[in-house]
Amino acid sequence: MNWVCTACKTGGRRAVQPQKLRRTFAVSSAAHSPLPKPRLDYKYVRDNAELVEKNCVDRNFAKAAPNVAKLVAFYDDFTEKTRGLNNMLRQRNALTDRIKAAPNGKKKELVQEASKLKAPIQAQEQALRDTEAQLLNTGLTLPNTTHPSAPLGPEENAITVDLLNPSSKLDTPNLKDHVTIAQDLDLVDFTAASRVSGGSWYYLKNSAVLLEQALINYSLQKAISKGFMPVRPPDVVRTEVAAACGFRPREGAADDQTYRVSHGSADNTVDLCLAGTAEIPLAGLEIDTIFPESSLPRRVVGVGRAFRAEAGAGGLDAKGLYRVHEFTKIELFAWTEPHASDAMLEEIRTLQEEIVSELGLHARVLDMPTHELGASAYRKYDIEAWMPSRGWGEVSSASNCTDYQARRLNTRYRTQDGLKFVHTLNGTAVAVPRMIIAILENGQTEDGRVRIPEVLRPFIGGAEFIEKR
Template identity: 55%
Template sequence: MQARRYDPIDPITFQQLAQKRKDIYQQLLLLRSQRNALSKAAASHQRKSTSSSTSAQALASNTRERSIQQAQVLKASIKQHEQDLEQVESQLLAQSLMIPNTIHSQVPRGDEPVILQEIHGTSKNDSFEPLDHVTLNQRLGFMDMEQASRIAGSSFYYLQGGGAYLELALIQYAMDKAVKRGYLGILTPDIVRTSLANACGFQPRRGESQQMYNVNTDNTDGLCLTGTAEIPLAGKFLDRIIPQVDLPQRCVGFGHAFRMEAGGRGVETKGLYRVHQFSKVELFAVTTPDQSEDMLEEFKTLQQDIFTELGLTFRILDMPAQELGASAHRKYDMEAWLPGRKKWGEISSTSNCTDYQARRLSIRYRPTHPTSDNTLFCHTLNGTAMAVPRVIIAILETFQQPDGSVTIPEVLRKWIPGQPTHLTPS
C-alpha cells in the first residue's frame, strides 16, 4: 500500500547514496587508524633517536621522517574523505526528510476514499433552483473579488458586510467550541522558518508546483508564509520534553493560510473555493503513542459536532494512501454538499502524524515509569476546525431562500452585530 502513495525519492538512488555514505565512512575510519599508528610510530622513533647510538639515532630519525611524510599524505586524504562524507550526508539528509510517514493498516485500499458516515442537515431549498455563491454575491454583495484582483491579483478577495461578519462569527464559534472542551486557544504567527515547514512534512506532491510563499530576507534559514496554522502550532513544541502526566496537550489555533497555487480550473477558480489566502481555525495535539488514535477520533467527533450544529449536509471520508500528505499516517476528510455547485466540496480534514513530525522537531515526553529510555518521541495530530471561506460557501448555498436572502445558522447569530436571522439583499 505504501507504493500507492507519492514518494518524491527514488528508493534505488537512496539505497546507493546510503551505501556510498557507508563506504566513505569506513574508509575514513581506516585512514584515521593508519594515521594514528604512524603518529605513534613517529613518537616511538623520536624517543629512540634521543637514547641510542649515533647510527641508531640516524636510522630512527630517517624512519620517523618517513612516518611523518606518510602521515601528511594520509592527512590530505582524510580531509578529502571528510568533505566527501559531509556532502553525501547532506544529500542523504535532504532525501531522508522527503520520505513520507508510514500508513495505518486500516487505510482504504484502492483509489477511492471510504464513506464512513453521511449527515443530513436542515436546509429546505429543494423547492427552487439554488444559486452558487458567486451568483448569490450579485444579490448580497458579501465579497469583492474584482477590486481585490486589482490590488493583489487573482484568487484574492475582500469580504464585506455580511461576509465579513460571517467570517468573524465562524472563527469565534469554532474557537469557543474547542476551548470549552479543554483546548488551549492560540493566535499563531503567519510567518515561520522554512526549515520548520519542511520538518512538518510540507513538500509539493508529484505534478504540483511550490505551494508556500517564500519571504525574501537576509535570514539564512529562510522564512515563508504559513500554509496552515498546523506549522506554527507544531513549532510551539519544538525541542520540548513533556512529562507523560501532562499529555495529551490540546490546542486550537487561529491563523491565516497562504497557498501560492489556487489550483483547479473552471468553476473552482471562481469565488471563494480556491484562494491564495484564507482564515483557518486549526486543532493540534501532542500525545503519547498510546493516546494518538483516540485523539484522532476526538478531533473527528469535534469537527462533526461543529458542522452538525451549523446544519450542513456533509460526509466523513476515510482517505486512501495516495491522498495522504507526507506526514499523515491516517486521514479523515469531511465534505459538505454545496447545492449551488451541485457537488461535494472538502471543508475539513484531520490527520494522525504519529512520531513523523515529533522526530524532526525533537518533541519528546518523559515516561512516568521509564524503562531503558528516559525520553520517548511524542505523536502529533492536526485537524481543521474551520476553513472559513469554504464553510461560508456551504452556508450561503445551503440556507439560501427563494427571495435571495440567506438564513444565518442559529449558533452563529450571537457573534454577529445585531444578531440578525438572515443576510438580505442590499
C-alpha cells in the first residue's frame, strides 16, 4: 500500500515524517493470532472502482458489488483522518521542540498547551482505527481480479482446451458402476461406515487400500521429479488461515461446508477447523515469510486428508466415492514472482495432464468460467475424467491466486526495489477417491476384474489386476 499512518505513543518525542509514516493501526483480533493484518490494495480498488464492481458481478459475487463504493468512501475517509492526525502530531512535536528550547518560566504554559492536544489525538486515533476496521472488513468481501481470457458465466461456459487419451473412452453397454465393482471385489464398505460415521463416509478395504497408497506414492514420485519438495502438513488449521486462503462462505451462504473442531478446554479460544484441502496448510507454511528473490519459484507437494461437509447432497454426487466427507488428496503448491505465475500455472497443469494420461484415463482439460473461480483464483483449470457411470467427473484443478493469499498471509520476496508480494498457485495431483472411481470403471474387464494402470503396478506389488480375494 502507498498510504500509511503513525500511531503515536503518548508523550512520544519522535518527529513525524509525512512521506515515510508507518501504518500501525491494528484491526481488532485475538492476541493469539499468528496472522499479520491483511495488506489489501485499496488504492487499486479506488482507482478501478467500476472494473472491480463488474468483476464482482462476473464472478457471482453480486452481493459484494455495492461494497466497492463503500470501500472507496472508507478509503477516502481513512486518508482524510490520517491527514488530520498527522497535522495534530506535527503540532504536538513542534510544541515539544519549543518546550525543550523555552526558558523555565515559559515551559509550564507550553506544556499546558501541549496537553490540550492529548484528548483530540486519542480521539482521532480511535476514529482512525474504527475506519480502518471498516475498510478492511469491506475489502475482505471482494474476490480476486480475473484473467482476461477466463470465460464469463456459469460452469457450462467452460472452454475445453485439451483432450487426453481420446481413444480410451469406454462406450461399451452394460458396464458396472464403481459401487457395484467395489462390492463385487470387496473394496469398499459404505454400510459399516454409515453406522460408524454417517452417510458419505466409507471404509476402503483390501486392494483399494493398496490402490490408494499406490496413487499417493506414484504422484509423489512424479511431483518430486519435477522439483516439488514433499511435505506432510497438518490437517487441522486455524479458521482464520482458511479464510485468508479464500475459503470463506459467499455472502448470504447458508453453510460454509467447514468442519469445526471442538475443544475440551473452555478457556481455549483458538478457532480450529479441518482443512478442506492441503492447499490451506501449505499456503500457511510461509506466513510472514520474506523469500530471497533468487529462491523463487518454490514448489512443494503435500499429502493431506481433505474434509468436506458438503457431501451427500443427492443424485449421482451422493452415490459412492464421488463426493465424500473425507479423502486423501495430494496437493501441488508454488510461490513465484508475479511475472512468472502464468507460466507456473501451465507447469502445474502439464504435470497434472501427465499424471492423468499415464493412468490411462480419457479426460478433458477445461478453462473454467468466472462463476467457478471462488474468491481467490485469478484463473483456474479443471481436468475431468470420463467415468462411464456418470460421464465427466472432475479429478483435479489448478489455480493461479496471484497475490490474493500472499497479501493476507504477508508472504513476500525481497528485490532491489524493496519487498513485494509473491503469487501463489495450487493444483491437485491426485484426489484419491475420484481416481479410484475412474480406475475401477475404466479398467473393468468382462471377467469381473479391474486392470491396474501400468504406472501404479510397481507400487502395488507388481499386480496387473484387482480381483476378488
